[in-house]
Amino acid sequence: MRFDTPATSNPIDQLKVIGKPTDRIDGPLKTTGTAPYAYERHDVAPNPAYGFVIGAGVAKGRITRIEVSAARAAPGVVAVVTTLESAPLPNGPMNTATLFGGAEIQHYHQAVALVVAETFEQARAAAALVRVDYARQPGRFDLAAEARNAKPVPGDSGEGSGAPPEDRFGDFEGAFAAAPVKLDETYTTPDESHAAMEPHATIAAWEGDRLTVWTSNQMIAWGKRDLAKALSMKPENIRLDSPYVGGGFGGKLFLRSDVVLAALGARAARRPVKVALTRPLIANNTTHRPATIQRVRLGAGRDGRITAIAHESTSGNLKDGKPETAVQQTKLLYAGANRLTALRLAEMDLPEGNAMRAPGEAPGLMALEVAIDEMAERLGLDPVEFRIINDTQVDPEHPERHFSQRQLVECLRRGVERFGWTNRDPRPGQRRAGRWLLGMGVAAGFRNNLLTKSGARVRLDSGGVVTVETDMTDIGTGSYTIIAQTAAEMMGVPIGKVVVKLGDSDFPASAGSGGQWGANNSTAGVFAACVKLREAVAQRLGFNSAEAEFANGQVRSGNRAVPLGEAAGPGGLVAEDAIEYGDLAKRYQQSTFAGHFVEVAVDVFTGETRIQRMLAVCAAGRILNPKSARSQVIGAMTMGVGAALSEALEVDKRHGFFVNHDLAGYEVPVHADIPHQEVLFLDEVDPLSSPMKAKGVGELGLCGVGAAVANAIYNATGIRVRDYPITLDKLIERLPTLA
């Protein structure tokens, strides 16, 4: 189905099932521990051997020798595979670091060997007997030092964020020089780790030249493509299966070393092999969100109108890597005639930087939305009012392009009312309760809506059961449930009559889970397949498909009504289709918006920040399931608190690695850090996005949260921290002296 004109009314608009806060259909499995994750497939891959991955102990250099004889002789060892046995495995198009193969070490904890044994304990013990000798080379590990060597580059996060190396509209320098009120500040964000709860894990099994991997991956079709390339195989000989994914956040968008090592290990061991990356290996072996240095310049008239806006970002990555596209939102979020954005990339030798939830916008808004708060103060304006003054209903760089929907102002106004924003004292450091300094902060949230082809197959059996098959993944996002809701709405059956099968590369390729594009595109693909199935049902019954009504498990035309199962007949019916998009996304800017409001308390003695209240008001098209959509947003808000207050991969600048590479050292928020969170969705349907009229929310919820926290800390303390996260040490010396 081609979608190239705005959606008109369709069966989804009935909203009998869509739009309801339905409990997740996978809930009973997940809460009882019976949903099978990658490493747990005793059902399909019995008697596997265990692989243990060895990571490089240096950040840059060459392996001169790997001594494996002691390991091979150790109890239970079945096979040892080393990186010296093959050339570097070719990468897929979105990755830079070699996953395995060759003597060159590009980054710390790069996989250099796999030890396979009868048990996990034997594999781990034997791995300790492998000796790897390196010729170590000096590397570039300090972004601040390398920034001066950074070169202009275009950016594309692979998740929708993109920007040319330098983009100019009007005369930024002239307008900035002439502006009566100015800001010129630099902000830094750290390297961050996805830290999904489920480690990257794979079981691999060969049957002749056919390979099956049960793995944990967000993008099944990319994974199949990249695994075929890595192993020089035909894609049709590969099957990936990821029915349940224990969190991804961008860390499982791509093929990782666990997959190729399980496959190579299984070939060497001549039996299924299971491999999980140990927790301490994950931060350096896989990808991360790269650190940034961002300069923001704003110029405005005394009326509060922005006349000049510039955002420049420098990040580092391996040779041929990509920049963090932190300036992308600045191209679209606020009005202003004179504009400049620029991206620079420094070549470095840390592990591969790549997409993490809201790549680009998450660190970009951390800088821009704090700068906006600072500028509002310089102008003597309320920060909400300043944002409203500078709202734009068109793409500021291409004013002929309108936003399909843009309710940022309404998000902010609703938030002001709901949060009690008018109780905020604009003068910082004024509110105090005992040892706590209290403050409120606001930030805008912005993230684009991305359209990408997505396919599905739908079966109808003689019992009236509708089965959906697509390689779409559910990484905690609620895909199972919204897909079931879509099929139920389309076919006129209760949700209990729908079976959803996901994550198998033998199913039609979907949009996958990334860039908050999953919900809208994957359900639109199911919509397309269901339209075909409805036609097949009508045709079999001799009904005019345009007039046939699907409701209550029946299909009706005129005064004839037939149960769906009967219509399907003993052989059942099957239909397959995909949603494909025309140029609506080019003609209209499709984005999602939020107003984030945060109240904090900062301990006047210790500088400890506690989050007191959080509210997100979101405008993101039709909300397919308010319960799971709200969960997406509160989870993202939680990750935003981590980014603001505690999360940073600390770089060892001598040896070139992330030091705090586990869940004790890399501090993600825990229960005690997070209060009750409130989310409001504005009524919105976007007929330009898809027949579902929906957009994404999973990344919107993160975009701007960290800045709202930082702005609240400023309001509480009068201390403006521009180097994130805002840990206690950055506040404590500047806290007010005690009376």
Add this chain to the structure above:
Amino acid sequence: MSLRINGQARAAEIDTRTTLLDTLREHLKLTGSKKGCDHGQCGACTVMVNGRRVYSCLTLAIMHEGDEITTIEGLGQPENLHPMQAAFVKHDGYQCGYCTPGQICSSVAMLEEIKAGVPSHATSDLTAAPRLTADEIRERMSGNICRCGAYSNIVDAITEVAEKQA
């Protein structure tokens, strides 16, 4: 050795180095208990040993001969959910599902700790019975990380179960 798991005697021939977690997951094929870190940092492996919650990755199976071990599989099944499991579904107290069995085992045992009068860092009066507040629940559940960030909903689920019990 023999273990008592979810009320049943289970025999396993295991390495002295094998954790209780790997015994459950790899030898007894009870994969409801999850391995998130294998270091006692995340809580995904939480089970109950003689009614008390433990990180099963931080204890060796051979230390538990004769102990009564309860895993997520022992609390309830998809067609027969434990009240805490049902409350997690109702309040959407999970997303990817990987930390969920640990959160649920932890929360069931945690409520018993409050009932038994065990204080926490959030208990202001150590001589009085701890109160069932959101702050107490959050403090006591902080050994169970949820990277999806379902905390707000998890606290709602636990609170509902606790109030029904009270």
